[in-house]
Amino acid sequence: MPDKLIAEIENRRDALIALTQDLVRIPTLNPPGDNYLEICEYLANRLKKSGFQIEMVRAHGAPGDSDTYPRWNVVARREGNSLGECVHFNSHIDVVEVGRGWTTDPFGGALIDGKIYGRGTCDMKGGLAASIIAAEAFLAVTPTFSGAIEISGTADEESGGFGGVAYLAEKGFFSPSRVQHVIIPEPLNKDQICLGHRGVWWAEIETHGEIAHGSMPFLGDCAVRHMGAVMHEMERSLFPALAQKRTEMPVVPEGARQSTMNINSIHGGEPVQPEGYTGLPSPCVPDSCKMVIDRRFLIEENIDDVQQEIHQVLQTVQSQRPDFRYDIREIQRVLPTMTDKSAPVVQTVAQAIGQVLGRDPRYVVSPGTYDQKHIDRIGRLSNCIAYGPGILDLAHKPDEYVAVDDMIDSAKVMALALHQLLCPTAQTLD
């Protein structure tokens, strides 16, 4: 056990708390993408002090990028003293909306009973801070090492990562010639290694009708009733079939160890008026109804079959309703990904978890996607995991927090992993 490295992390407890608080106090809400430049500059200044070379990368032309809301990313690289492999920690800098129900200041970063509260503490500024402290501690006790360390703070993970990791991957930042190991400190708990995620297929279904006066609905054709028939058919045939499809992927929570579909939104008829509008609706038969579906699929499933199931539902309804007309449009697709347990980054982090926590890790797969998809598909780098502090269930909720002890333990695991991967001759540290 490299005691010196462990002690170095423990000595940095106050620094870890302060760093996490600083990051939480920069409100990087997405949408719209607030303060990305500010947080990237903060990270750049911090990492420069430890000898990192900084690249600031704006994702020009990415969805959401504008002069008002530029999609900034920061990539910091610290070269070792000899050739070797590069370990990259990637964290997203954006956080989701605050929502209701908070009893603490969402951007205050209050430290209460060993927990730091605020939007993004758990998902995932706590993980970002832990990775920085791990790298700083490693550099302090390991003046010579081979290879390189990279730390990136990237935009827009919460909205698909196109202005963040996807953009960087397209520019070659995750090519296997540059980076060999990627750890994404998403909040999957300090004793779990997340190997990947299920697939996603989002689509919008629109049913068509005909507008008429609402007092004589027989003169029109109600698109909302057509959509009702679609929902009825989904309940009858689709949802029971999805529940039968089980996976070998170790997805947590266990309820997600099967195919699922969420009806994300549904709207038909007159637009919803802004809050405060006091007028009454006018009587119309809706000529359009739109539904957005969010289908999550398994490594055992094929995207073509996933689409075909939805077409089957629509065709069944069409066979029963003579006037039924519809369109379907894909919104996004993400294929499932799962890193092999024998991959070097998995083995290394597993061993470090054993050293720090005295137990074997639990291997899990995320029910939702995260930026690993871009690293795998665009970057062509499959030696990638998510590992970081925090309880996933707290993400996006009111009074989100991260426990300082969990950040410390994760930082120890990350630092030991760096030692293992970048000090091949196994220098003695104590």
Ligand SMILES: [Zn+2]
């Ligand atoms: Zn996240």
